Amino acid sequence: MNSPPRPPTTNHLRGHPREFEQIIQEKSQNFVGREFVFTGINNFFDRHRHGYFTIIGAPGSGKSAILAKYVTNNPQVIYYNAELEGKNRADEFLKVVCTQLIDWLHDLRTPPQPSPQARREQDLRIPPQPSPQARKEQDFSQLGGVPDNATEGSWFLSLLLQQISDELEPHQKLIIAIDGLNCIDRNSQPPSTNLFYLPRYLPDGVYFLLTRRPFLREKSGLLIETPSQSLDLADYPEENRRDIQAYIQSYLTPLTPLTPLPYEGRGGQDYSSHLVGEGLGERSSFKSWLSNHQINEEEFCDRLTTDSENNFMYLSQIISATLGGFYPEPFQYNQLTSVLGAYYQQHLQNMISFEQEEGFNIAVLNVLVQQKQPISVEAIAHIIDADEYEVEEVLENWLEFLQQQRIAEEIHYSLYHSSFRHWLSRQQI
Secondary structure (H helix, E strand, O other): OOOOOOOOEOOOOOOOOHHHHHHHHHHHOOOOOOHHHHHHHHHHHHHOOOEEEEEEOOOOOOHHHHHHHHHHHOOOOEEEEOOOOOOOOHHHHHHHHHHHHHHHHHHHHOOOOOOHHHHHHHHHHOOOOOOHHHHHHHHHHHHOOOOHHHHHOOHHHHHHHHHHHHHOOOOEOEEEEEEOHHHOOHHHOOOOOOHHHOOOOOOOOEEEEEEEOOOOHHHOOOOOOOOEEEEEHHHOHHHHHHHHHHHHHOOOOOOOOOOOOOOOOOOOOOOOHHHHHHHHHHHHHHHHHHHHOOOOHHHHHHHHHHHHOOOHHHHHHHHHHHHOOOOOOOOOOOOOOHHHHHHHHHHHHHHOOOOOOHHHHHHHHHHHHHOOOOEEHHHHHHHHOOOHHHHHHHHHHOHHHEEEEEEOOEEEEEEOOHHHHHHHHOOOO
8 A cells, every 4th residue: 555665775785683683573563554754764865965864753653663664674774773771872882883884894895796607717717815704804904893992982983984985886875773862871971972973974875764752952962964854753643543544454454365464565575474374363353352342343443543642552552452352341441551551661760850859740740640631831830839940841851751732822731642641640659
């Protein structure tokens, strides 16, 4: 139903670091839609010779899945995930990415290998050449490897990017994808530096593809002077709703062994019988569940779409729990799965600092929990008898967990999902 995201011109296909392979596979499974995002990415890459493209979205809105799917369809893209434990520090990022870039540079400098027949003929005429591994070690030696002080700034990363840029063919691209910029430990580097020491300037043919939660522009953590563009998923409610419905329909649509899964078909992948078998089982169970409860499929899709509030994390958990028998009665989602509970617990820990103004933060949070409708800074300050500036400062620190809505020329705030608000209302905060 969607056209594929066009892969950048390149001759270099490689696997990703082992610690990232599993999350790429998990996040890209059962993928549907998001074509408007892929179109935005490709249009930016086509229009600019280099630059930064950032996908912004609330928790659970599908950012990681989008990036994983893009990388799955374009395996030459260098991938890094800052959400994994131990991977949110600048020094770790630079070591991992610079090592991959040295591999990239080696591949660019290594001529295509001849066929076996041509190699035999060459062996009769040409003295033995260094093996690919020897050439790689020579490249590594010429660069000095990843020096110890490479993690002290962007100098070595920028050096590698420039050298790769110099080797790229016309229209060839180097793309570095980083998932979860909001998870970066800013204390792992000086406060005045770019997150992960990302370069202020980029050479031709070099692009960064980033994801992060909503943030205050003045606190972006990035000072760049190169083309950049952001795509906020919240600005596309209708597209998100269609993709949510497509995701639900993927569990209701019968499949045959010859029918591609709904989330496939954009990257030329094979369709494994294992996946098709799983799909048939899930769909059969879902249809039986709906039939037993005398629920019309269209009614179920509309109700679940509304309840999801365009949040894929919530939706996927509800569907999985329903298939697993966690919800014996339809649309009774008061009890949350352990996964969602742990997810919301992380939100709460990030929002409430027990070292700075714990009581004030809790007071602001309790107002948001009690309000079903968006509320203004002025109204919150009035309820808790506080200064508006102090309330606004707290809300700015919580932007990744909030929705903003302009009402009568004034910004109003609410928690990003009703399920999160309901969970908070049951906590002893």
